[in-house]
Amino acid sequence: MGASRIPPGSHPLPGIGGIGLDYLAEAHTLVPMKTEMLLPSYIRLLTPGELRRRAEEARELLSPCRVCPHECAIDRFTKTGFCKTPATPLISSFTPHFGEEPVISGTRGSGTVFLGGCNLRCVFCQNHQISQPGTNPLPNLAPTADCLSEIFLKLQARGCHNINWVSPSHQIPQLLEALSIAVEKGLRLPIVYNSNAYDSLEMLRLLENIVDIYLPDLKYADEETAFRCSGIRAYPERARAAIREMFRQLGSAWDVDDEGCLRRGLLIRMLVLPNRLADIEAGVEWIASELSREITVSLMAQYHPDHLAASPEAYPLLSRTLSPGEWARALESLEKYLQNPGNFVQDYLMAPAYYRPDFSKTEKPFAEIEDFQHQPLDIGPRSTDD
Numbered sequence: 001m002g003a004s005r006i007p008p009g010s011h012p013l014p015g016i017g018g019i020g021l022d023y024l025a026e027a028h029t030l031v032p033m034k035t036e037m038l039l040p041s042y043i044r045l046l047t048p049g050e051l052r053r054r055a056e057e058a059r060e061l062l063s064p065c066r067v068c069p070h071e072c073a074i075d076r077f078t079k080t081g082f083c084k085t086p087a088t089p090l091i092s093s094f095t096p097h098f099g100e101e102p103v104i105s106g107t108r109g110s111g112t113v114f115l116g117g118c119n120l121r122c123v124f125c126q127n128h129q130i131s132q133p134g135t136n137p138l139p140n141l142a143p144t145a146d147c148l149s150e151i152f153l154k155l156q157a158r159g160c161h162n163i164n165w166v167s168p169s170h171q172i173p174q175l176l177e178a179l180s181i182a183v184e185k186g187l188r189l190p191i192v193y194n195s196n197a198y199d200s201l202e203m204l205r206l207l208e209n210i211v212d213i214y215l216p217d218l219k220y221a222d223e224e225t226a227f228r229c230s231g232i233r234a235y236p237e238r239a240r241a242a243i244r245e246m247f248r249q250l251g252s253a254w255d256v257d258d259e260g261c262l263r264r265g266l267l268i269r270m271l272v273l274p275n276r277l278a279d280i281e282a283g284v285e286w287i288a289s290e291l292s293r294e295i296t297v298s299l300m301a302q303y304h305p306d307h308l309a310a311s312p313e314a315y316p317l318l319s320r321t322l323s324p325g326e327w328a329r330a331l332e333s334l335e336k337y338l339q340n341p342g343n344f345v346q347d348y349l350m351a352p353a354y355y356r357p358d359f360s361k362t363e364k365p366f367a368e369i370e371d372f373q374h375q376p377l378d379i380g381p382r383s384t385d386d
């Protein structure tokens with residue numbers, strides 16, 4: 001890896017033993033705006049009652065449930081569907097989080113709310129303790145909408161730069177209800193919609209001018225891979241449709257505040273998988289040709305064989321971290337199709353150990369950098385094949 005190149009105003013994580021953990025990126029040519037000038041878009045929906053109306057419209061989609069593309073069509077008030085999540089909020093934990101891209105974490109952390117359950121079944125899910133109840137040894141919390149609104153406000157009071165909904169696709173009605181309460185009580189932080197991109201277009205349209213920061217994954221380009229790794233053959237098609245809708249709402253331009261934090265914009269995350277399973281080249285080619293070459297992408301090296309993928313017998317192609325050659329090829333693909341100097345790139349050597357949560361530590365599921373100072377890093381099995 002070359003020297004770290006961090007956008008002006010962003011805040012790299014400190015390194016260990018001279019190896020930076022920072023996301024690497026060149027300068028965005030952005031003119032920062034005064035934070036107070038950048039009120040979240042949802043403020044404009046508050047007075048005419050539009051925010052409440054959208055929350056109510058979203059609630060109607062809970063029965064029969066078509067909150068996400070599974071369209072289970074069950075009554076969420078009495079049953080659960082594929083996501084195993086009721087009609088009330090389900091969360092695992094909430095905390096200021098410093099492990100997102102620097103423009104999301106800033107200096108005071110992203111106000112992260114980790115939601116329970118999920119509408120995908122990724123066999124390598126790092127959050128499987130909270131996202132896949134069948135294997136979940138941990139209890140999730142079930143706050144009321146009012147309690148969840150207080151959680152948003154608590155994160156704001158702690159100085160976080162945004163409210164970051166992690167895996168929200170199956171709980172949008174619950175989140176909108178809590179948000180409408182929180183905004184009436186004084187919430188003024190932008191919402192980060194941090195999803196796997198298996199999102200309903202109908203729901204995304206309801207989020208227009210409520211969500212200011214879309215942070216979707218683009219996981220696979222191939223249906224068979226999507227089926228084997230996440231249990232959903234339609235993922236590539238549905239995720240691309242969702243990201244297209246996010247792009248329609250926000251375009252590729254960014255607003256950043258005077259602290260270098262993103263206030264409005266789209267940032268697409270791409271996790272590189274071993275054996276080219278994510279097909280990064282096809283993904284970035286699609287972004288460049290169908291959306292824009294100006295889109296900002298975050299290329300992630302943090303893959304670690306967790307959950308079911310830890311078994312080489314069951315998932316031989318997923319049971320190791322990336323080889324240097326696989327990572328280099330992904331970087332080449334990014335460079336070939338999306339020369340946006342603001343793209344983010346994780347540190348190949350450190351990312352697999354650094355970004356591994358343990359949700360049994362509800363107050364602090366992600367380790368801080370100092371936690372690595374006195375213990376060996378578990379990087380995991382690596383291939384020397386490159």
Ligand code: SF4
Pocket residue numbers: 065066067068069070071072073074076080081082083084085119169170171
């Ligand atoms: S949100 Fe859950 S119950 Fe509703 S359609 Fe999606 S997976 Fe099914």
